[in-house]
Amino acid sequence: MLSISDWGDSRKLIGSRWIPAFAGMTTCVSSTPGAGNGAVAVSFGMPTNPLDLCDIDSVLSEEERAVRDSVRAFVDDRVLPIIGDAYVEGRFPKELIAGMAELGVLGANLPEQYGCAGLNNVAYGLIMQELERGDSGVRSFASVQGALVMYPIFAFGSDEQKSRLLPSMAKAETIGCFGLTEPDYGSNPAGMITRAREQADGSWIINGAKMWITNGSTAHVAIIWAKTEDGDADGHSIRGFVVPTSTPGFSAKNQKGKLSLRASDTSELSLQDVHVPADALLPRSGGLKSPLMCLTQARYGIAWGAIGAAMYCFEEALSYAGNRVMFGRAIGGFQLQQARLAEMVTEIAKGRLLALHLGRLKDAGRLTPQQVSLAKRNNVNVACDIAREARRLLGGNGILAEYGAMRHMENLESVYTYEGTHDIHTLIIGQAVTGLSAFE
Ligand code: TGC
Ligand code: FAD
Numbered sequence: 046m047l048s049i050s051d052w053g054d055s056r057k058l059i060g061s062r063w064i065p066a067f068a069g070m071t072t073c074v075s076s077t078p079g080a081g082n083g084a085v086a087v088s089f090g091m092p093t094n095p096l097d098l099c100d101i102d103s104v105l106s107e108e109e110r111a112v113r114d115s116v117r118a119f120v121d122d123r124v125l126p127i128i129g130d131a132y133v134e135g136r137f138p139k140e141l142i143a144g145m146a147e148l149g150v151l152g153a154n155l156p157e158q159y160g161c162a163g164l165n166n167v168a169y170g171l172i173m174q175e176l177e178r179g180d181s182g183v184r185s186f187a188s189v190q191g192a193l194v195m196y197p198i199f200a201f202g203s204d205e206q207k208s209r210l211l212p213s214m215a216k217a218e219t220i221g222c223f224g225l226t227e228p229d230y231g232s233n234p235a236g237m238i239t240r241a242r243e244q245a246d247g248s249w250i251i252n253g254a255k256m257w258i259t260n261g262s263t264a265h266v267a268i269i270w271a272k273t274e275d276g277d278a279d280g281h282s283i284r285g286f287v288v289p290t291s292t293p294g295f296s297a298k299n300q301k302g303k304l305s306l307r308a309s310d311t312s313e314l315s316l317q318d319v320h321v322p323a324d325a326l327l328p329r330s331g332g333l334k335s336p337l338m339c340l341t342q343a344r345y346g347i348a349w350g351a352i353g354a355a356m357y358c359f360e361e362a363l364s365y366a367g368n369r370v371m372f373g374r375a376i377g378g379f380q381l382q383q384a385r386l387a388e389m390v391t392e393i394a395k396g397r398l399l400a401l402h403l404g405r406l407k408d409a410g411r412l413t414p415q416q417v418s419l420a421k422r423n424n425v426n427v428a429c430d431i432a433r434e435a436r437r438l439l440g441g442n443g444i445l446a447e448y449g450a451m452r453h454m455e456n457l458e459s460v461y462t463y464e465g466t467h468d469i470h471t472l473i474i475g476q477a478v479t480g481l482s483a484f485e
Pocket of ligand 2: 223224225228232259260306311459462464466468469472
């Protein structure tokens with residue numbers, strides 16, 4: 046049986062050329078990992094890297110490839126060996142946090158002035174791709190810290206908040222979470238009930254509840270979105286607050302019973318008369334647009350990340366197809382499995398190109414939220430399909446945690462739902478093309 050630990054044998058990196066186990070499938074008559082590797086690849090006219098039939102790597106810069114490769118190595122060395130067990134145990138692997146910070150992946154596209162890596166948005170996307178190749182929960186940790194906590198501090202915070210918080214968040218000395226969703230207001234955050242009342246001395250008292258909050262029980266600070274005036278139906282009173290989770294009245298409870306994103310901290314937050322000083326307010330936040338701007342950053346990363354999960358599933362399926370022998374031959378020789386693999390690799394190439402194009406638009410300052418919706422919706426949807434097909438190709442082994450396909454398949458159901466459900470992104474695109482809002 047081929048297990049994750051056999052991967053080193055079943056695929057070989059020779060210079061920049063990949064020779065997959067699958068390459069020798071016609072000579073592969075045993076299920077020994079790595080059987081059939083080798084020269085037959087040339088006579089098939091096989092590509093050097095089946096994951097990159099379209100040679101998308103060639104349009105990445107050297108720096109972008111280097112960033113991608115170092116995160117890939119981290120995921121191979123540190124994430125993949127432990128993630129299956131962490132998932133089964135239902136625990137977020139906190140032991141990875143320091144390594145991620147050391148690599149510089151937290152808030153990687155924010156300026157160096159604040160202790161961040163100052164990378165372009167393509168390199169940032171590649172980081173998300175590689176982290177999610179490991180697990181959606183690991184990418185989620187980094188997404189929330191960077192796009193949903195560091196970004197609003199960067200975009201809406203005072204100079205003092207930025208210089209106090211961002212460097213320590215880049216180093217993971219301060220962990221954050223993002224509280225927008227409420228028990229009764231998920232897709233429609235404009236209806237939020239959480240309220241912040243300003244006191245005579247400029248301090249604030251916050252009351253409310255937030256639901257499904259990633260990093261909620263791990264965080265030192267929570268970005269809490271609250272309405273500051275009752276009855277402001279257009280949502281213009283919505284403001285963001287940086288709330289230390291040690292403040293009296295603040296509590297976080299881990300969400301039990303998850304069958305998805307099990308290697309992620311998802312919590313419910315309760316705020317009862319939480320009293321924070323005036324400088325907890327993010328001064329430049331105002332209206333629903335502020336949290337939605339943060340969502341655009343995170344959704345952009347998810348468009349890349351979901352393809353990373355799909356890439357893992359494809360590679361695992363390809364390797365398995367080259368090694369699993371049934372009816373006297375490797376199952377990769379059967380047309381049905383080749384069709385599965387062809388579909389996967391095609392959708393991965395399209396998804397990568399879409400994410401890359403958006404990255405270049407973002408770097409040029411021309412990316413719109415509707416384009417991000419299109420990419421999040423498409424790439425997560427195809428990743429869900431790819432993970433499911435990979436699991437099926439693996440037969441009975443596909444339900445085991447030592448393989449990644451089913452874990453990714455389950456995770457991607459959450460990714461399909463969070464950061465705007467697939468349906469919500471359908472309606473955003475619908476509005477973009479018809480000019481008619483389904484939400485009014
Ligand atoms: P609407 O009237 O459309 O918009 C209000 C104002 O915001 C602007 N805007 C955006 N700006 C930036 N990025 C976006 N994506 C934006 N969407 C809208 C808009 O132009 C407007 O500006 P202005 O100047 O006119 O005031 O607001 P609406 O109430 O009709 O809502 C629209 C809708 C449904 C699309 C929005 O509420 C929505 O996206 N709902 C989905 C909620 C959601 O995605 N929640 C995610 C919570 S966080 C999370 O899931 C984290 S998971 C962990 C991880 O990331 O890994
Ligand atoms: P609902 O909004 O109740 O939707 C239920 C169904 O109705 C869905 O199928 C939806 O598509 C559909 N629907 C809703 N409105 C419409 C409509 N107008 N037309 C057609 N169909 C519609 N939130 C945070 O704030 N911070 C976090 O860190 C965070 N992390 C999360 C982590 C996980 C693992 C999960 C599962 C969620 C997380 N969320 C977080 C919350 C997430 O963003 C919400 O779950 C999501 O926005 C959907 O809200 P809901 O669950 O209330 O579903």
